Amino acid sequence: MPQSLTPQRTFRAVAVAETVTWTLLIAAMIIKYGLDGGDLPVRVAGSVHGFVFLSYAVTAVVVALNQRWSVPVTAVGVLSAIVPYMTVPFERTVERRGMLEGVWRTSTTDDPRDHTLVGRLLRWMLVHPALFAALLLVVVTVVMTVLLALGPPGEWRSHAA
Secondary structure (H helix, E strand, C coil), rough: CCCCCCCHHHHHHHHHHHHHHHHHHHHHHHHHHHHCCHHHHHHHHHHHHHHHHHHHHHHHHHHHHHHHHCCCHHHHHHHHHCCCHHHHHHHHHHHHHHCCCCCCCCCCCCCCCHCCHHHHHHHHHHHHHHHHHHHHHHHHHHHHHHHHHHCHHHHHHHCCC
């Protein structure tokens, strides 16, 4: 990973992007329901928001692994994307606590977690950032495609019945 692209900068950028897409989705819903603007704005903004939402969740997990966050902190980080505008306050909180300091862990240390399968896989991905980014893009795209095929979350029950 480029040294200028630290975990802190990466997480902040994706947290802000997630917040921006919440704004786009809310504006699209106002256009649709308040101004009778049709489905298109919500479909476009919803798709963009969904993609960034999933990207944020993946980024939160990768940063959490790199920074060695606890499972509860990681869960709160991922779940903060569900509540509109909560990703930035979460990012600011972990930043103030020093939980975003440092660089990407691309080398093994004496920490036993570096010797686990997850630790080795994380390091391998961080050493191969282009491949890692492409893999994440594929994963997020596949998940997004499945979710789009299912339709809006409110309609998921009708698919299961």
